[in-house]
Amino acid sequence: MPRRRALTAATAVTTLLLTALGTAAARADTPTTLYVDRTSTACSDTGPGSDAAPFCTAQAAADTVEPGQTVMLRNATASGPVVISRSGTAAAPITFSGVLTNQSVPGIDGALLTIRNAQYVNLDSLRTHATGGAASVALVNAQHINLSRSTLMSAGSGTRDGLDIDGSSSDVNVTASSFLAYLGTAVKVAAGASHVTVASSWLTVAQANDIGLDAEGTTDLRVAGVSVEVQNGTGLSITGSSSGSVENTAISPLSHTQIVVSADSAAFVTADYNAVTADPSTDTYRSAYNWGGQRFTSSAEFYAATGQGRHDLDTLALDAPFPAVADGSPLIDSGDADAPGESATDVGGRARVDDPLVPNTGTGAGTTDRGDSEFQDPLTVSAVTMAPTQGPAPLPVTVTAAVQNTWSTPVTGYTFDFGDGTPTQDSTVPSISHTFQNPALAAGGTYTVTVTVHGADGVSGKGTGTIKVGSPGPLVPHLGFSTSSTSPSSVGATLSAISPWAVTGHTVDFGDGSPVVHADGPKPQLQHTFPGPGTYTVTDTATDAGGRSATATQQVTLGTSFTPLVYPPRVLDTRIGTGGRKAKIGPGGIVKIKVAGAQGIPAKGVAAVTMNVTDVNASTDGVITAYPDGSARPGTSNLNFRAGQVNPNLVTVPVSNDGYVDLYNASGSVDLVADIQGYFRTSPVNAWDPSATYYLPTTPTRVVDTRIGTGGQKAPLQPGQCLTHSFPAVLPGNGAVAAAVLNVTATGASSGGWIGVYRGGSVQSIASNLNFQAGQTTSNLVVVPVSDGAQFCNHAGSVSLIVDVQGYYFSYGGQPATGYLPLAPSRLVDTRNGTGAPKRRLGPNSTLRIKVTGTHGVPVGATAVTLNLTGIGSDKGTYLTAYSGGTRPTASNINLAPGQTRPILATVPVDSSGYITVYNYNGTVDVVADLEGYYAPVAPLP
Missing domain, CATH: 2.60.120.260 (Galactose-binding domain-like)
Structure with a gap:
């Protein structure tokens, strides 16, 4: 099957050790087995080496083992080199299996494991990890050595090899094994060695300029079915009058030179059915072959000059993971089954199989793949689906497996493991019913269901899927909002819901008269444009796969942002004709003031202005009402004044679409002066606008x-x-x-x-x-x-x-901000006639609580209200204080002399019950409160 190999030592170390532990744990306990387990409290280096009383060290077992026995290394960490010097026989070899590592002790010389002066020794399913400058395995004057199904790693400081074979060793057979040398050579054979076979194995070196297999002066060297991964080094190097063959190998295109055969070896080495690819465009010295001192960059060039490599390939993709194989790869069914040393199985012990989708271009049986791996039947389960996908326990579910079967292999059956502790179930069809009786306790509340498909050729493939099984519970929708930084009235709505069933969809009413919106799925995101600033009640009705529906509502406010003016412009002075004609305003008269677009105020996007209005030269007592031009005049007042006095009051008034506000004089004649102190813009919170x-x-x-x-x-x-x-x-x-x-x-x-x-x-x-x-x-x-x-x-x-x-x-600083919403002025309270409060004057040291939210257009959740507060006809000198309730502040809003009537604009925080409080200090006084607008938290930015 395809796989990807990493070059990093850390990744390789982790993978090899985990694999090793699993393999060691799986070994069978036999009477002919000696055990090594340093973690056992019963271990002893004096024996007997049984399962119950193992050896503490690998060396003690090596010094005791007899022909026909196997040494099983369970937890073997060597503080020094381990040497095997005892021999087996052809009929009863000595075998070492399991995991052997060494402590990272600087100064350890030689190899972690050495077979010295011994014969008929098998290293089978052995995992070694050498550090501290040690090679992994070394053979010294060793004969008839079989290394199979093993993984040898050498990593750490110092240049050390995966496998070292000295010149006095012979008859060494390496099959189905993997070698990693972080600094050094994966497999190294010294001059004088003979009859060495390396087949169906994987060799990798992690550093530049290293060598995958380095053989010098080796007689009868057979390299067959090997994959070599190397960066900027050499794949295979055969020098020093060596003889032998190199076939069915696949060498990484990243190597500097794939195959090197020296001039004194070229006449005695044959090479064919290899896969090599050079890329001289990245380095003019890169070559596929260096044969007898001559460089070749292609198999055709190599064959034409030497007669070797007639069936070689140089078509490996330079940018593909090496040596990943998929259907259609030129490595499949193109090798030489009769190559010297070629084994009947690949590096994973898998048999040679015929890929029906690839032509058989190899020799012999024609089904041998090049490289260490034989591409297997890719029969697998590509997806496992559930219906329903989630729900409360007990939950009946239909599980269906989708099979990927490109080879059209006859399927004999399926095995279902539901992951909930119940027995597996076999089926002849890819769909089966199962009831999950209990909620899943794993993270996320899911069970993992595994389906195994079985092929008639003995191949099986697996696939998994998850099912979320929870406890019974309600469907609870939730709404979230975010405003746009570029479109003032555009709001993003994120819809979600909690339910033990899958949430199937949402229906949203944005509360502004627009059509309802339907959206499928558990968490859709919608974009909606409201008509303008305001507080809207959005309703989401969610549905789930259990056939249930539930509704959630939430208010969303598009507020206005305030811009104060450093130099307040005077937009009206009837005494001198600023902003209009030079004349007093008579009884019932209206003066129309242009504010949007005047003296630095934007011409568009102005929702309201805050201006100081002052009456001068009043002929009689009277009131002034401010309101947007073109709208109905409200029955409220903004400025109450007495003849012969000069009275100012701050006014916040909405602006008409064409940028005007009106001031209405109820009685007498009076001069008016208006200075704008700031304006509210019709844009919601925008963290990128420093002026807002x-x-x-x-x-x-x-x-x-x-x-x-x-x-x-x-x-x-x-x-x-x-x-x-x-x-x-x-x-x-x-x-x-x-x-x-x-x-x-x-x-x-x-x-x-x-x-x-x-x-x-x-x-x-x-x-x-x-x-x-x-x-x-x-x-x-x-x-x-x-x-x-x-x-x-x-x-x-x-x-x-x-x-x-x-x-x-x-x-705006990232915290929830409040936006101002101007309203058409309305009277909240008038104690003179009982509007909004009892019909009686407010007495000394008394308070009046005024309900403001949930009435006159102020929504629940408003944080403050702006109102024009007027004290009328106080019988003693006093002051009024407007506050949110609780502890009364020492500050005041209006100071009143006996008999005086005075208004003032006040922005008052609202308490948790939706009320404000007005306090009178002395005497009795009538109180009038006219609502001008409110503040509410605005939808945050994304």
């Missing part, structure tokens, strides 16, 4: 209070003074901080003025974040880039400053 950031709400924390010295300054900010504060550069487990979300409060102002908040070190702009008047306490939400810290600059009068951190925008 995502929000992490935190527990509100006070970082500046100039009234008491928090943040480093215990004094009001004077006109033109800036206070600088540093923020963390990185959020552990998330990414680099891009911007901070701050609640900024001005109180105790000596005159009207405004605060601008800028990135540290940047040029101040005309955009304002917080406008106030003398004696007025005003707060506003601010989003500011903080890569170099933030500076808070007062532009008029003196004023105390309070700063509370509400959260951070960060660049």
Whole structure:
């Protein structure tokens, strides 16, 4: 059969030792056998060498063995050379079998095993592994030696051979054996030796310039049916007035020269039916033959010049594994069956057979293959299939074997081994039924089923298959999602399910109104494009081979990513005509503002903008509502103001498809100023886009209070003074901080003025974040880039400053990120009329819990909500704090004077129950909360 041989010593050592141990263990115990087992507690070098009381060393057995006896080496490790000096007879030879190795002790000279001055000794099924500079086996003045079915290896430091035959030895017959010399020659014959046969064997050397078989001055050398594997060395070298023949050999094309016969031997050596291939294109000195000092690169050239090699082949593939043989190989049925020394079996003990698919071009019987191996009937089981492929125990299964039978050999039957401990079953057909009664305990919960096919010619072949047999259990689908780095709304869905049965398919509803999708198989992957940002409920219905179905749902969010602006542009100022006409907005008036495509904001892909809207010169109390242009105006408010005051509020508002937002004034007339602080893009998380950031709400924390010295300054900010504060550069487990979300409060102002908040070190702009008047306490939400810290600059009068951190925008860092989903504004709570809460004012030191998930379009699993929070008509000075529940933070969102109405934009974390909490410090106050959008974990990148 075809096989592949590795040249590495490590691989060869492992293979030979494993094979050796198996062979030794299989030997029969006979009365004529002496045993060597150093691991036995009963071993003794004084005998008797029985199975129960073996010798400890191989040398003790060698010194005791008598003609007709066999020495079985079970666990024999030699600390020095082993010498066989006792002889057998022609009718009763001495035999050594088993495994012999030596300790890697530097300085060991000679060979691991030496037959010295002895006759009629057989080395049969012997495995030797010599290290430490020792050769494997040596023959010194030895006659009538048979080496068969053995493997001899020499590896380690120093140049040593596999088999050394000295010049005084004769009648040596080597058959069906393998030799490996890591440094040296596989088989070496010294001058003077005679009648040496090497047949049906494999010779390999692992180092360059080594020799497979090196014979010098050998009389009657017979080399037949040998495969030689060598790299850049010589395959066969016959020198020193040698005589004999070389036939049916196959030599590796990688050798420098395949066959070398010196001038003084050329007249006495015959060569034919060999397979040699030279490749002079890689080295001009490569040759198939060096005969009598003349180089030849082809068999035709060699035959024409010498008359030798008439039937030689030089067609071995240069790039094929050597000497792998398959049907059609020129090595098959092309050898000389009558070659001197040729054996009736190959290296594996297999008989010569006729390949019916290959013409018989050899001599004699015409069925002898060249090289060490005889290609056998390739009858085998190519596949073993199960129906069903898996299921819970007890599981009835039909096992079917597919047979590869290129020789059309009559099949006599099949043997099935189910791998579950039950007896094997024989059958005359390749299909059989079997019930696996118990779950498989092996890794993966599988049984391995082995089927053996039997041919009429005595050949058998095997094949295996696996069947997964588990315990009864439910069908449990699972969905996984990943977003694309190039297509914002394209999501990859990975479908899987756990079941003791094979999962047969999935049906998926992506929850966006698109047609359901059917996919076969246990783990299909689908790509789906959603209509745009949003939270969608995806439903997967899985089916299995047991006829069951089960459904799983999972929400997938395509969020928007936030880009803060270092220099917030002013897009509206009705006092001077920026962004529109120069005029106040009257009652019921609407101002339309172009935001997408304006002043550095992208023209496309903008989902929402965050802008600071300030009312100035109001003629009466009123409210402003922000909403996307072209959509219905919601019944909510973003900015509540009083006549004679200046009131800012941060607004996050969706943008229409054509890039506009509208500001609606409910009553009176008022000037409006709008400064954009950042925008949300309609792209999901993209780790390769450093400009995209995502929000992490935190527990509100006070970082500046100039009234008491928090943040480093215990004094009001004077006109033109800036206070600088540093923020963390990185959020552990998330990414680099891009911007901070701050609640900024001005109180105790000596005159009207405004605060601008800028990135540290940047040029101040005309955009304002917080406008106030003398004696007025005003707060506003601010989003500011903080890569170099933030500076808070007062532009008029003196004023105390309070700063509370509400959260951070960060660049994607591999952790689950949250995306913002803007919604059409809706009113969550209004305590004035009982919307979403009892119809009563919020009292002192009291809290109001507001349900936010599972309502108004906010899905369960949202991490935070953005809302416009308004305190209305407080009867005492107070403040409101919005938080997720639990321990109340010391920070505030809105500071209210008696009778004051103030709004503020707040992004509030949601607790595990889907609620937020609003706290009132003092007096009573009505609370209005208008939902603007929410944050939710977005589908991760692949």
